Amino acid sequence: MSNWMTLLFEGDFATATGGPETVCFIILLAFVIGHFVGWIYMWTHKGLSYSQAFVASLVVIPVIVAIMMILMAGSIIVAFGLLAVFAVVRFRNVLKDTRDTTFILWAIMEGLGVGTMRYSTSIVGALGVAAVLLYLRVTAFGSRHRYDAVLSLRLTGDLGHGVASLKKILRQHSIRTHLANERRLSDEGLDLSWRLLLRDPARSDELQWALRQTEGVENISLFLREDESEI
Amino acid sequence: MANAKPIPIPLMKRWHCFRCGLLPPVSFGFCVALTLWLWHCQAEMPETPGEVVRLDVAAAADGVLVAPPRGPWAVSDVVGKGEMIAQLDDRPTRDAIRAVRLEINQLKEELGDAEEVETPDPTGGPPEERRDAARLAWELERRRLDALDHWVCIENDRVQARFHQRRIDYLKPLVKTSNIPANDLDEQMVLRDQVIRRIRENRKALENARTEVNATQARLAAIGSRHAEVFRRFAPLHARIAAQESTLDAAARRIAALEIRAPIGGIINQVYCWPGQHVHAGDAIVAIAAGSDGRVVAHAPRQPTVPSTPGRAMAARLDAPRRSGELPFGGWLPLSTMPEDSTNNPHELIDATLWRWENKGKG
Numbered sequence: 001m002s003n004w005m006t007l008l009f010e011g012d013f014a015t016a017t018g019g020p021e022t023v024c025f026i027i028l029l030a031f032v033i034g035h036f037v038g039w040i041y042m043w044t045h046k047g048l049s050y051s052q053a054f055v056a057s058l059v060v061i062p063v064i065v066a067i068m069m070i071l072m073a074g075s076i077i078v079a080f081g082l083l084a085v086f087a088v089v090r091f092r093n094v095l096k097d098t099r100d101t102t103f104i105l106w107a108i109m110e111g112l113g114v115g116t117m118r119y120s121t122s123i124v125g126a127l128g129v130a131a132v133l134l135y136l137r138v139t140a141f142g143s144r145h146r147y148d149a150v151l152s153l154r155l156t157g158d159l160g161h162g163v164a165s166l167k168k169i170l171r172q173h174s175i176r177t178h179l180a181n182e183r184r185l186s187d188e189g190l191d192l193s194w195r196l197l198l199r200d201p202a203r204s205d206e207l208q209w210a211l212r213q214t215e216g217v218e219n220i221s222l223f224l225r226e227d228e229s230e231i
Numbered sequence: 232m233a234n235a236k237p238i239p240i241p242l243m244k245r246w247h248c249f250r251c252g253l254l255p256p257v258s259f260g261f262c263v264a265l266t267l268w269l270w271h272c273q274a275e276m277p278e279t280p281g282e283v284v285r286l287d288v289a290a291a292a293d294g295v296l297v298a299p300p301r302g303p304w305a306v307s308d309v310v311g312k313g314e315m316i317a318q319l320d321d322r323p324t325r326d327a328i329r330a331v332r333l334e335i336n337q338l339k340e341e342l343g344d345a346e347e348v349e350t351p352d353p354t355g356g357p358p359e360e361r362r363d364a365a366r367l368a369w370e371l372e373r374r375r376l377d378a379l380d381h382w383v384c385i386e387n388d389r390v391q392a393r394f395h396q397r398r399i400d401y402l403k404p405l406v407k408t409s410n411i412p413a414n415d416l417d418e419q420m421v422l423r424d425q426v427i428r429r430i431r432e433n434r435k436a437l438e439n440a441r442t443e444v445n446a447t448q449a450r451l452a453a454i455g456s457r458h459a460e461v462f463r464r465f466a467p468l469h470a471r472i473a474a475q476e477s478t479l480d481a482a483a484r485r486i487a488a489l490e491i492r493a494p495i496g497g498i499i500n501q502v503y504c505w506p507g508q509h510v511h512a513g514d515a516i517v518a519i520a521a522g523s524d525g526r527v528v529a530h531a532p533r534q535p536t537v538p539s540t541p542g543r544a545m546a547a548r549l550d551a552p553r554r555s556g557e558l559p560f561g562g563w564l565p566l567s568t569m570p571e572d573s574t575n576n577p578h579e580l581i582d583a584t585l586w587r588w589e590n591k592g593k594g
Contacts, residue, residue, distance in 0.1 A: 025269040032262050035255075139255045146251055172237050175248065197248075199240045206238075 023121050026066050027128040034062035042144055055142030057098040060132055064105050067125040071113050082112060147178065147195040149204065150223040156189035157216035165214050166192075173207040175199055189216075198224075285500055287515035291488035294319030296516070298506035300400035304499050304517055312496040317506070317516050318397075319489045321390050327482045328387050331475050335380055338471060342372055345468065364458040367451040368465045374447055375472050378440035379479065381433045386483050388430045393489065395423035488512075497521045 038058040072078045085108055106129055113122030135141070151170075155162045170177050174196040181193035198204060204222055211220050240248075290296075299315040310316065402416040462469075501518040504510050 021269065022273065025266065025273055028262055028266045028269060032259065032266050035259050035262070135258065138250055139258070140251045141255060143251065168235075172235050175240070199238050200244060202241070203238060 020120060020124060023067075023070060023124050024128070026070060027063055027125065030062040030066035031059065031128075031132055034059040037062070038142065042142065050144065051098070052140075052142035053097055053099040056133075056136045057102045059136060059141065060102050060129065061105065063129055063132055064102070064109050064125075067121065067128070068105075068109050068112065070121055070125075071109070071116055071118055073116075078112070078116060082108070085111075147176070147197050148201055148224060149196040149198050150180075150225060151194040151196055151207075151211075152181075152192070152219070152221040152223070153211065153217050154185075154189055154191050154219040155216055156218060159190055159216075162190075162214070162216040166211070166217065169207065169210045169214065170194065170196065173199055173203070173210070189218075284495070284521040285518050286495055286521070287503075287518050288316050288491060288493060289513050289515050290317075290319065290491055290504075290510040291512060292319060292485050293509075293511050294323065294485075294489075295509050296320075296504055296506050300397055303506050304502060306499055306502060308499045310493045310496060310499060310519060312493055314493050314496075315490055316493050317491045317504075319485075319491070319510075321393065321486070321489050324482050324485050324489065325387075325390055327478060327485075328383060328390065331379075331479050331482070332383050332387070334471070334475050335376060335383060338376055338468065338475070342369065342376065342468060345369060345465070360454060361458050361461070364451070364454050364461045365464070367447060367454070368461045371444065371447045371451055372465055372468050372472060374440060374444045375469075375476075378437055378444055379472060379475055381437040381440055382476075382479055382483075385430055385433045385437065386479060386486060388426045388433065389483075389486050392423055392426045392430065393486075395419050395426060399423060491516055493519055495519060495521050 038055045041055055041058055068082070072082065089104055089108065109129075110122055110126055113119070113125060140146075153166075155166070167177075176197040178195040179192065180195050181191070183191040185191060198207070201224060204224060208220055208222050211217050297318050297320050299317060301315075304310065304316060398419045399416060402411065402419060405411050406413050406416045497519045499517050500520045503515045503517060510516070
């Protein structure tokens with residue numbers, strides 16, 4: 001076992017500026033900073049062009065670039081070679097998605113590492129980037145408004161009482177609610193549209209039944225959906 | 232209805248909420264803590280490139296190289312600490328010792344003749360005292376010759392003992408593989424032991440002889456100052472004995488330098504001289520790269536990130552890849568050996584004592 005560990009972590013045959021714990025530290029620090037950058041982007045983004053894939057790329061790219069810098073190790077020749085590879089790949093492939101670019105970058109980085117005989121760094125880097133991508137997948141990092149249902153209805157009659165009853169029902173069935181749309185109709189009531197994070201999506205029928213039993217609630221429409229789609 | 236409790240959240244939903252809501256900040260916090268810890272470790276033990284010590288093993292005296300019993304060394308051979316790298320031909324030394332022995336015999340004869348000659352006294356002093364002085368002077372030279380004689384035997388036997396030891400080292404592996412009978416090896420060992428016993432006895436005798444020389448010198452000094460002609464008479468003999476002592480001393484030092492041994496264990500990196508070549512004192516024979524118990528020389532750059540505090544721990548990174556079980560990964564540099572104010576070199580050469588990776592940081 002120790003021989004395999006030695007092979008894994010000390011298999012760099014080219015000049016190494018640091019050991020495996022240095023590589024791990026670099027990957028971790030790049031991930032932490034990329035994570036921070038992604039969060040700041042999520043919290044400060046306004047507008048309609050928000051993309052979860054882009055946010056995920058913001059987390060992964062620092063890690064890949066950091067490993068690439070380790071592999072280049074100050075060699076201008078390797079840097080020029082890398083530039084040529086980038087140019088060829090970009091010339092031949094139109095990369096529509098930032099996520100695709102990230103994976104292309106990753107593949108190039110691995111080729112660079114193996115080609116420069118930095119085997120351990122390549123393997124540790126591959127495992128590190130894979131772990132980051134898996135983390136992003138598991139946590140659905142980058143999704144902002146996590147709601148899984150859209151409820152539309154019309155409220156007539158005593159609006160105050162109706163809204164209070166509505167809120168009680170929604171509190172019973174939802175973890176989080178967000179009033180997305182409110183349209184006041186002249187003498188006919190109120191059109192409301194809620195985004196809901198349901199406590200149990202399988203019991204959405206009970207929610208609909210409870211709403212139908214409520215006085216003044218009409219035109220109930222419950223639309224179950226995943227997180228907001230990419231634009 | 233109005234007071235109905237919230238419906239229970241199923242497990243999958245809870246897991247979904249956890250991994251999308253709480254897991255990212257928890258993971259972030261954990262990664263930050265881990266990063267800070269690793270950063271602290273990096274700062275505690277900064278790394279610097281190093282290289283294993285390579286030593287040139289040099290000849291200590293002039294002479295012709297002879298192959299060791301195992302045969303000539305080649306590059307990449309593994310050598311242990313203290314193992315014989317090469318040896319110098321001992322024939323000149325043996326010839327020198329033989330010459331000294333012949334000269335001693337000659338001196339003994341001349342001393343015997345000198346005993347019969349009466350020394351005239353130009354000052355006309357008391358003849359008994361003059362005779363005592365002459366006798367003491369003769370006695371001194373005789374004892375010096377005795378001491379020299381024992382010394383010659385010792386040095387001769389040392390050479391002989393090395394010869395027998397070489398034979399033993401040569402025969403041992405052959406006996407192990409049963410190519411030759413063990414009798415030859417036993418015979419050599421008996422002969423070697425006899426020689427060693429003889430050396431021990433002669434050393435005792437030499438010590439006694441030197442004690443007697445000192446005593447005679449002291450007695451002569453007391454009365455000899457009034458009889459300068461006695462000293463003049465024995466002066467040539469005295470000088471020749473001194474010359475032989477000097478020759479024998481040089482031969483003894485040469486005997487000590489006949490065997491060239493490895494000061495450290497490791498791998499033969501380069502072979503400069505081969506058996507049969509004539510070498511001078513100081514000529515490199517082979518270069519040895521330190522092995523697993525060796526030393527590493529590391530260059531610690533003077534940078535703010537690497538404060539040159541004496542005793543600071545550093546890890547020396549070796550350029551060459553290592554196989555499992557060989558040179559350890561980390562090292563500790565005793566920066567107390569670093570000069571405090573060197574303005575010429577931006578990098579200081581520091582000896583590093585290597586520690587085993589699993590014992591890193593221990594004393």
